[in-house]
Amino acid sequence: MAMKVKEVSELVGISVRTLHHYDEIGLLTPDETTSSGYRLYSDANLEKLQQILFFKELDFSLKEIKDILSDPSFDREEAFQMHRRILLERRDRIDRMIATIDKTVQHWKGEIHMTAKEQFEGFDFSRNPYEQEARQRWGNEAVDQAHARLGQQSPQEQQALGERMNEIYRNLAALRHLAPSSEEAQTAIAAWYDFLNEMGSYSPEAFRGLGQMYVDDERFTRNIDKFGEGLAVFMRDAMAAYADRVTP
Structure with missing residues (x-):
């Protein structure tokens, strides 16, 4: 069922102005516009918007995203698998950092002793190899x-x-x-x-x-x-x- 721009904005959590901008630059053009000027987004538009937001999560520019999605060789399933691996890696790192916070609090209270190495579990300032692969694959x-x-x-x-x-x-x-x-x-x-x-x-x-x-x-x-x-x-x-x- 077609959705108006305000409905899409509320569903996704991004501003109407952002959706208008995506339309203006040709990144996400709604499949239909009514005679009164209302933009109507199809299910296919929403699927594309989801993909756009996944790539934004990887810090691609809007121009890069537009080039990627318009490439005839773009494989949506491959992209989803890539996004999944990146998110799993991030989740693992976040879980380790949360555990470090919990252990640090216990350390402060004198309940446990943490080594210097344990105090920095979960911190990783090297680039995520999957994000690097994504940029090599598409950017x-x-x-x-x-x-x-x-x-x-x-x-x-x-x-x-x-x-x-x-x-x-x-x-x-x-x-x-x-x-x-x-x-x-x-x-x-x-x-x-x-x-x-x-x-x-x-x-x-x-x-x-x-x-x-x-x-x-x-x-x-x-x-x-x-x-x-x-x-x-x-x-x-x-x-x-x-x-x-x-x-x-």
């Missing part, structure tokens, strides 16, 4: 550049590129028994870094984050480990070591 300029360059190549060039990529994987797989920071491993992972930067523009930190995603996302792990069991973990560690080495 990383390097990925856009890679797609654009691939689209300009002939089928023969793309096949040659795939063969080069597989050869790098095979070389790394043959070295995975070595320390990731060894000269041999670092030379091989540097070739992977150079290869990726032919397609896009990866900073050392983005390279490190990509390596972490190889382990965090079982889809990547499964595909990479086809070249050798444990390769994804080895590449993650080698990419982290490489990022440390080349970062000023």
Whole structure:
């Protein structure tokens, strides 16, 4: 059933002005407008609004959200699974911080003793790896550049590129028994870094984050480990070591 803008505002908890702004910038345009000028939102509009708000929770700009949702390759189910993993990670961290608060109060009262380490359980100022994956999946300029360059190549060039990529994987797989920071491993992972930067523009930190995603996302792990069991973990560690080495 169609809903007026005021009804949507009250349902969702955002202002009418915000909904008007989304309409004005083409982010969320209601499916129908009455002859008297009332905006009417359909069920599909509400589903899109939900997705917009999920992305806002990840600190995407409205322009980025608009670009993501208008992309023909956007997969709503994939996005929901990503959001779910992020929220679960946040819930776990919040639960640990609440437990730390409770234990701290007991510590002050002399009921228990907390170690210095226990006083900071739950604090984590590193970036959430799932949020990093989300930004790489939907907001990383390097990925856009890679797609654009691939689209300009002939089928023969793309096949040659795939063969080069597989050869790098095979070389790394043959070295995975070595320390990731060894000269041999670092030379091989540097070739992977150079290869990726032919397609896009990866900073050392983005390279490190990509390596972490190889382990965090079982889809990547499964595909990479086809070249050798444990390769994804080895590449993650080698990419982290490489990022440390080349970062000023």
